[in-house]
Amino acid sequence: MPPYDRSNIFALILRGEAPSKKVYEDEFALAFHNIHPQAPVHVLVVPKGEYVSSVDFCAAAPPELVVGFWRAVGKVANELGLDEPGYRLVANHGADANQVVFHFHVHIIGGRHMKTVGGGAPRLGDGT
Numbered sequence: 001m002p003p004y005d006r007s008n009i010f011a012l013i014l015r016g017e018a019p020s021k022k023v024y025e026d027e028f029a030l031a032f033h034n035i036h037p038q039a040p041v042h043v044l045v046v047p048k049g050e051y052v053s054s055v056d057f058c059a060a061a062p063p064e065l066v067v068g069f070w071r072a073v074g075k076v077a078n079e080l081g082l083d084e085p086g087y088r089l090v091a092n093h094g095a096d097a098n099q100v101v102f103h104f105h106v107h108i109i110g111g112r113h114m115k116t117v118g119g120g121a122p123r124l125g126d127g128t
Contacts, residue, residue: 001094002102004050010103014048024076028068031076031108040111041080041087045073051104053093073106082110 005011012018013032020032023043034042047069051057058066077087087110092099 001052001056004052004056005102006050008101008103010044010046010101010105011050014046024072024079026068026072028065029072031072034107038107039109039114041082041109043076043080043108044105045069045076045108046103046105052102053099053104054091055093057104073108077108077110080108080110082108085110088114 009018013020014030020030022030022032024031024045027048029045029047031043031045034044047057047061047065049057049061049065051061057069061069073089077083080087087108090107090109091105
C-alpha cells in the first residue's frame with residue numbers, strides 16, 4: 001500500500017477544500033454521494049483520520065473511532081431507507097481490488113436488486 005497522501009480527494013473533502021454532496025457527518029465519519037454512482041443509492045463513508053486501507057484503519061485507529069465509524073455506516077444506511085430492502089457494503093483494498101482513492105472508505109450501495117456479487121456483471125464461471 002502507498003503511504004497516506006494528504007492531497008487525496010477524500011482528505012480534501014474532509015478538510016472542506018473540495019466539494020461534496022454531504023449525507024451525514026459526525027465526529028467520526030463523513031458520508032457523501034459518490035460522483036460516479038453504480039446504483040440509485042451510492043454513498044461513500046470515510047473515517048475522520050489518515051488511514052489508507054481497512055487494515056490500516058483497524059490496526060491504527062483508536063477503538064472509539066472504529067466503533068463510531070461503523071455506527072455511522074449503519075446510521076447512514078438506515079437514514080437512506082436501505083435497511084428493509086437491503087444494501088451492499090464494499091471496501092476495496094489495494095490496486096487489484098480497484099481501490100482508486102487511498103483513504104479508507106466504505107461504499108453503501110442500494111436502491112435496486114443486486115443479482116450478483118459485483119452488483120452488475122456476472123461472476124466468472126456462474127453462467128449468467
